[in-house]
């Protein structure tokens with residue numbers, strides 16, 4: 102590759118940082134202004150431009166352009182402003198760019214666009230998008246359930262690109278080894294089907310055998326092209342995601358972020374909260390509000406933690422309740438999903454079973470100490486709900502997982518106010534600290550799977566693990582322990598995003614060690630820490 106081709110290749114381009122010798126060697130003589138910049142000078146200049154952008158969408162577009170032009174500089178800059186940039190390149194701003202993807206489109210960003218109508222093109226598509234790169238990590242989405250904002254068809258590709266940005270920024274996954282994948286199976290969003298700018302397939306979602314056969318062909322083709330791949334599924338729908346995960350998880354390293362990643366981070370948040378309050382997990386009563394992919398995925402992981410801490414499955418299940426649209430879930434309900442069924446209770450347990458159709462009645466009756474919102478129903482954790490929780494515990498743990506911000510079940514300042522500073526709060530996206538009337542400033546932990554999925558992927562890739570095992574997932578959930586400062590009044594239940602690299606490293610090491618302990622590693626590792634470090638890419642020329 103020479104000249105213009107290099108300047109147009111974001112994996113190779115250094116822009117004005119090409120030295121004189123490089124300019125000569127690569128046929129770039131005279132193609133750049135004379136002064137050779139350092140990467141720090143480029144980063145300072147880019148950051149100054151970034152600051153002139155008037156809103157977060159403009160900021161994200163600016164950073165995306167940098168990403169499209171020069172990936173090394175992009176990650177160098179992100180590294181210097183990680184906590185500031187995450188809400189811009191990732192959640193919540195990404196929700197806005199997904200909703201406007203077709204209108205804003207300028208660059209396919211090296212994604213593979215798989216078209217359900219052309220299964221015969223899967224191999225060519227993956228090869229073209231990989232362009233000879235050695236792919237180790239794929240993030241695939243069919244965008245049926247983007248965050249909490251629903252079905253966005255091909256526009257959801259941004260979430261695959263964004264999650265991969267986080268993988269590199271957090272865990273140092275080599276950006277040349279990753280591939281974002283859009284599975285365009287159509288969309289059921291009428292506005293998109295009617296939008297002349299819409300860039301995806303303009304038909305309703307393909308379902309059933311044709312859909313699953315397409316996914317199967319994609320997974321198998323990707324596996325044969327990229328035998329070392331770690332396959333991350335993101336934002337698939339409630340009716341397909343578990344089935345897809347279960348089909349492949351015992352064959353190859355396969356991960357569903359919404360089910361497993363979220364399960365890990367909320368388990369970490371529960372453990373962080375217990376470290377602060379000094380309570381035993383076995384004294385906790387856990388209520389899920391919104392029993393979808395994330396809600397059931399989290400409940401299963403926290404349940405596994407109860408069992409790891411000594412309870413039988415039967416005993417542990419007694420601590421769990423689940424509410425969905427219909428109210429508390431009961432086992433005589435024929436509309437339950439397969440994932441909800443194990444969490445459904447028997448009506449005979451309650452004298453007032455027929456009244457348990459709303460969150461407040463359920464909270465008053467089952468007396469939860471942990472309340473986790475994955476409902477996409479904003480404002481549902483009302484003052485009455487919080488007061489009912491406080492009536493039964495001095496340490497109400499209330500986690501607002503529904504993203505983006507506008508979908509949070511409550512706002513943290515209200516939770517702190519309504520609970521007189523008792524609530525231990527976490528949110529899916531970053532929020533400002535809250536100073537309560539007692540003068541304590543509460544830092545709000547960010548219960549977003551971004552705290553764990555980058556390290557989980559890195560650890561699995563470093564170990565070349567055959568599969569991603571339950572033990573590896575559990576190890577990840579424990580890896581953040583010790584990073585919460587339990588002695589500090591108002592301490593967050595999870596470590597701050599400013600420590601994202603450290604968290605990712607810890608998770609990667611714990612996961613790779615567990616893979617080795619289970620004999621799942623397909624490569625010899627003597628020193629796991631050293632192996633993880635050696636595998637990390639750093640943004641430098």
Ligand SMILES: NC(=O)c1ccc[n+]([C@@H]2O[C@H](COP(=O)([O-])OP(=O)(O)OC[C@H]3O[C@@H](n4cnc5c(N)ncnc54)[C@H](O)[C@@H]3O)[C@@H](O)[C@H]2O)c1
Pocket residue numbers: 246247248249250338339358359363366390391392393394395396424425426427474475476477478502503504505508528529530548549550551
């Ligand atoms: N913070 C994180 O890391 C993280 C991770 C995954 C998902 N999430 C968020 O969790 C939310 C749910 O995601 P998902 O993938 O589980 O979606 P999903 O569609 O699978 O689940 C949502 C569930 O909420 C239920 N629900 C809807 N309205 C309700 C209401 N009024 N009362 C009770 N239940 C109601 C639905 O019936 C469904 O079962 C989204 O907002 C998503 O952004 C956050």
Ligand SMILES: O=C(O)C[C@H](O)C(=O)O
Pocket residue numbers: 192247248249336358359503504529549550551
């Ligand atoms: O993407 C996120 O911010 C977290 C999560 O995977 C979600 O779907 O909300």
Ligand SMILES: [Mn+2]
Pocket residue numbers: 248335336358359
């Ligand atoms: Mn998601």
